[in-house]
Amino acid sequence: MLTGLLPTLALQPGTAAIAALAALGTGVLGAPFSMVCLALEITGDFSVTVGAVVASSVCALIVRELFGYSFATWRFHLRGEVIRGPQDIGWARQMSAASLMRTDFENAPTTMPIGEAQRLFSPALVRQIVLRDPNETYAGIVPAATLHSVANRDDEPLGSLAQQQDECLFPTTSVREILKAFERSEADVLAVVDRADSRTAIGTLSESHVLRTYGEELEGRNQELFSR
Structure with a gap:
């Protein structure tokens, strides 16, 4: 539909797929930078990566505002882990x-x-x-x-x-x-x-x-x- 109305502005199917992949990965893992690097690794095209950057950033903001944290962090919370940031907490397990x-x-x-x-x-x-x-x-x-x-x-x-x-x-x-x-x-x-x-x-x-x-x-x- 966008291709017919705005052919110069609409995303190409391949670009849209990579952007959707980056957005989904960001919502699940909570790692937008990693998803952007993955998109660049898959395509090798910086123009496609720009779409991944926008999609990942928007998804990260939406998830944080509506849910508070990513799906992976939520699963860790269900298992009793209290994770509020990206800091490594593995050292706490070593203290017994x-x-x-x-x-x-x-x-x-x-x-x-x-x-x-x-x-x-x-x-x-x-x-x-x-x-x-x-x-x-x-x-x-x-x-x-x-x-x-x-x-x-x-x-x-x-x-x-x-x-x-x-x-x-x-x-x-x-x-x-x-x-x-x-x-x-x-x-x-x-x-x-x-x-x-x-x-x-x-x-x-x-x-x-x-x-x-x-x-x-x-x-x-x-x-x-x-x-x-």
Whole structure:
């Protein structure tokens, strides 16, 4: 129809097809520059590429205004990924409890008397004690401040002071899940256990250390992005 009315302005079928291809790819993948490069690679004609540039730009604006993000980004959102920009977030997956935890932690059996624990664990050297039951299973954490704040309970078991018995992390827990666990439990330190069945404590992780490490890594990645 356009060819009959405006023969000098209407797009040729091949040009229209390449422009439509670029527009569709932009709407699905959200990568207009890549689609323009693909159109140039297919045709080798800069005049055709101009049509791809216009089509991709218009499609990107329409998708952003009406939907907010591309189809691919929407699918990532459905899978639980929070993607708001083109930055590489793969490094966040590499930060897990196994890479952040400390393995040099103090531990004690739940049956140890409180008086003995007060003599053994100095508050100046120890911040928390990880408890284990007779089966060597994780049984909670006792902060040193809580341990030394009790009086006249020397013969009671240390397990009576346990906290976070049901809240722990696994080596594969991601940094985002770790931060959610700290927010949910309102704890300063959480234990890391090997598996869900054995629940043997293999390390501890503090919220301050996670936030500091995450912030340093994020700042470093942003500096790499803006220094390119």
